[in-house]
Amino acid sequence: MIDPALLRENPEAVKQSQIARGSSPDTVDAAIAAEASRREALTAFEELRAEQNAFGKTVAKASKEDKPALVAQAKELAGRVKEAQAAATEAEQAYRAAVDRIENVVLDGVPVGGxxxxxxxxxxxxxxxxxxxxxxxxxxxxxxxxxxxxxxxxxxxxxxxxxxxxxxxxxxxxxxxxxxxxxxxxxxxxxxxxxxxxxxxxxxxxxxxxxxxxxxxxxxxxxxxxxxxxxxxxxxxxxxxxxxxxxxxxxxxxxxxxxxxxxxxxxxxxxxxxxxxxxxxxxxxxxxxxxxxxxxxxxxxxxxxxxxxxxxxxxxxxxxxxxxxxxxxxxxxxxxxxxxxxxxxxxxxxxxxxxxxxxxxxxxxxxxxxxxxxxxxxxxxxxxxxxxxxxxxxxxxxxxxxxxxxxxxxxxxxxxxxxxxxx
Missing domain, CATH: 3.30.930.10 (Bira Bifunctional Protein; Domain 2)
Structure with a gap:
């Protein structure tokens, strides 16, 4: 796997390496898009999990009369958290698959071609x-x-x-x-x-x-x-x-x-x-x-x-x-x-x-x-x-x-x- 920092900071260098190998530079764009999706999915999961943790404290402090409704809301929120976690896992796997399609970045001076x-x-x-x-x-x-x-x-x-x-x-x-x-x-x-x-x-x-x-x-x-x-x-x-x-x-x-x-x-x-x-x-x-x-x-x-x-x-x-x-x-x-x-x-x-x-x-x-x-x-x-x-x-x-x-x-x-x- 190539250095993720290089992919983010200098994608053109990675593309030029792919071209030198005779491979498609489109793999680089695909990996960048997959990383953006991964970050978005992970952020959504973490925000929902933080909301769940905060809501859990509210439920714990609620009165006996209010608690049933809050528990129902907590279950609904837990379901959303579970879905977000699955989406984040799927996005992580898609990112890893996209990055794995990129070959190692060749060193300076390596001959171009086949x-x-x-x-x-x-x-x-x-x-x-x-x-x-x-x-x-x-x-x-x-x-x-x-x-x-x-x-x-x-x-x-x-x-x-x-x-x-x-x-x-x-x-x-x-x-x-x-x-x-x-x-x-x-x-x-x-x-x-x-x-x-x-x-x-x-x-x-x-x-x-x-x-x-x-x-x-x-x-x-x-x-x-x-x-x-x-x-x-x-x-x-x-x-x-x-x-x-x-x-x-x-x-x-x-x-x-x-x-x-x-x-x-x-x-x-x-x-x-x-x-x-x-x-x-x-x-x-x-x-x-x-x-x-x-x-x-x-x-x-x-x-x-x-x-x-x-x-x-x-x-x-x-x-x-x-x-x-x-x-x-x-x-x-x-x-x-x-x-x-x-x-x-x-x-x-x-x-x-x-x-x-x-x-x-x-x-x-x-x-x-x-x-x-x-x-x-x-x-x-x-x-x-x-x-x-x-x-x-x-x-x-x-x-x-x-x-x-x-x-x-x-x-x-x-x-x-x-x-x-x-x-």
Whole structure:
């Protein structure tokens, strides 16, 4: 939810943000009208309730002869108060629904437009070249006995897979390396639930226009998460946080993630680039809103450190407003070079959600002792995920189908330096 004060005091800024996202600015006018109706309904209820309280004192002091008539009037007034209260509640709900349709206000400098309007901030590393025809990650994975798509489809359907042998070990090595990196930077490790309540999923902003991407268990009314960001955001729902001396509360959530990939028919059908289930280590930060942009740069730096240390060529893009998702005020994607596609593909992203999620989930802090509470800022960033295996296999492959293990992963693979084909 956006800041109500910003909506009242500077609606044009909110409208411009909506336009930059490619969304209708009419949602802003609708929210302003809904707030006016809410204020009017609340005022009417409070005035009637005050009248009821005053009238109650009159009834209490009335004589025995006058009391029956006054009691009848009090009942009639009580009915009006009840109706006014219901109207105020309805107006509050309508206001909340109207405000929830407004996406987070984008930060200054975020590119305007849709998916193709991103801005490349930098390209890092040397794009790999080969003196042989490189194999794609699936062919390499099958040669190594690491990936089995055929049996994944047999067991679970399209876009499912088995990682086995060195494939399973490689993913665990990658995730453990990411976890070690998080621990070095004072993140508290978390293994999170992968099923969450509707209010948590909605609070993080994932039940908007992309809700068709989410698996829903109707009988239980629970949602399967597509990122541990959701559970980590809900972890402090309805709480007042106290920040440590470092100024932020930081978690690293390891979880299996699920996405329906609705609308991706025919896209990335080969291999494990776009799948329904994967593992991910997600960083999540709560901080004072004044520190949010600085924390965002820290998360991006950790993602880049991981990519560089594994010898992957990548670029960093500033994602355009129309491709941000409703909660993010700014998002940076880091995309690794995939040799057989001749293109950069997203491996990580990090988003500054400012106070948008915290307002919806009622997560606050007290900037000054004894002062009023204020919403915190929330940020997230991916430190490792299954898709990294695609870039790792293709980048570090050799002519015979073997793959060199990047040095930082070797301790997590029992010192293994090269993955050798088994056929």
């Amino acid at each position: 998916e193709e309007n991103f801005v490349t901030l930098r390209e890092v590393g040397e794009i790999p070249s080969f003196d042989f025809t490189p194999r794609d990650h699936l062919e390499l994975g099958e040669m190594l006995g690491a990936i089995d798509m055929e049996r994944g489809a047999k067991v679970s359907g399209s876009r499912f897979y088995f990682l086995k042998g060195v494939g399973a070990r490689l993913e665990l090595a990658l995730m453990n390396y990411a976890l070690a990196t998080a621990l070095e930077n004072d993140f508290t490790p978390m293994i999170t639930p992968t099923l969450v309540r509707p209010e948590v999923m909605a609070g993080t902003g994932f039940l908007g226009e992309h809700s068709d991407e989410i698996y829903h268990l109707g009988e239980d009314d629970l949602y399967l998460v597509g990122t541990s960001e959701v559970a980590l955001a809900g972890y402090h729902q309805d709480e007042i946080l106290t920040f440590p001396e470092s100024g932020s509360v930081k978690y690293a959530g390891w979880s299996t993630c699920y996405r329906r990939e609705a609308g991706s028919h025919g896209k990335d059908t080969r291999g494990i680039i776009r799948v329904h289930q994967f593992n991910k280590l997600e960083m999540f930060v709560y901080c004072d809103p004044a520190q949010a942009e600085q924390e965002h740069e820290r998360l991006l730096a950790l993602e880049e450190r991981m990519l560089s240390s594994l010898g992957l060529a990548y670029r960093v893009i500033d994602v355009a407003a129309g491709d941000l998702g409703s909660s993010a005020a700014r998002k940076y994607d880091t995309e690794a070079w995939v040799p057989t596609q001749g293109a950069y593909r997203e491996l990580t992203s990090t988003s500054n959600c400012t106070t948008y999620q915290a307002r919806r989930l009622d997560i606050r802090h007290r900037p000054e002792e004894g002062g009023r509470t204020q919403p915190v800022a929330t940020l997230n960033g991916t430190l490792a995920t299954t898709r990294w295996i695609v870039a790792l296999l293709e980048t570090h492959q050799q002519a015979d189908g073997s793959v060199v293990v990047p040095a930082p992963l070797r301790p997590y693979l029992g010192g293994l330096e090269v993955l050798e084909p088994i056929r």
